[in-house]
Amino acid sequence: MASLTCLPYYTLLPSHSPSSSSSATTCLVVGNPKRCGLSLKNSRSRQRFGLTTRASVDEVSALDEVSGLAKDAVDDVTSLGRSPLKLKLLSAVAGLNKGLAASEDDLRKADAAAKELEAAGGPVDLSTDLDKLQGRWKLVYSSAFSSRTLGGSRPGPPIGRLLPITLGQVFQRIDILSKDFDNIVELQLGAPWPLPPIEVTATLAHKFEVIGSASVKIVFDKTTVKTTGSLSQLPPLEIPKLPDGLRPSSNTGSSEFEVTYVDSDTRITRGDRDELRVFVIA
Structure with a gap:
């Protein structure tokens, strides 16, 4: 996929090479919740699936929340068989x-x-279901990232080298109304x-x-890089799309994927x- 539906790496931060980050362990409710401390958030996605471990938590309260999580997951689908399959997938990528x-x-x-x-x-x-695409979605897994480059299955900056x-x-x-499709990194x-370290968000x-x-076909327009954290007061930097003559042949500026x-x-x-x-x- 192209540009974070395969990243157009030349627009992200040319010459920089990302390294993988260590992230907090994610624990999914697929067994006995007493096996790990749970801190359940109120957002819809984390309430159902993303549970962040912490050192200690009231087990009785956690069990009550887990019961509510399971009920919500079942209510959210039309078939009882889908809820465990969804949890199985999220467990596999956790x-x-x-x-x-x-x-x-x-x-x-x-x-x-x-x-x-x-x-x-x-x-x-x-x-008939276009409205289901609406919103802000968090990427929890990409099989292409196993190639250890931010370009995924296309050429991109290698991870863990150089800078x-x-x-x-x-x-x-x-x-879905404006047809905007932004990948935010x-x-x-x-x-x-x-x-x-300098924290930035690339859109x-x-x-x-x-x-x-x-x-779905997406066509790349531009990249905007904004510093965050202690340097958030700096203005955003807009990086326009490269001219066709300078663009790598592997990156056409557009891609397609199937939902x-x-x-x-x-x-x-x-x-x-x-x-x-x-x-x-x-």
């Missing part, structure tokens, strides 16, 4: 750092779990000691159109280079 830490075995397990959920959900028809860059959260913001850039702006019943599963809080897409991506509503 702890893989968005796919950066995925092994071949992890890739196979994630793909198999995604196929089960896709089969249970049936064909996606965006002519220290840590990949943070990745989001997609979709507006949080990065932390290492700085020479004793300077603190890769696209326009999208639906092709057929479930395919293979979507409901109110979970979305699965498969890209034009067999890239599997899993999102939850943010």
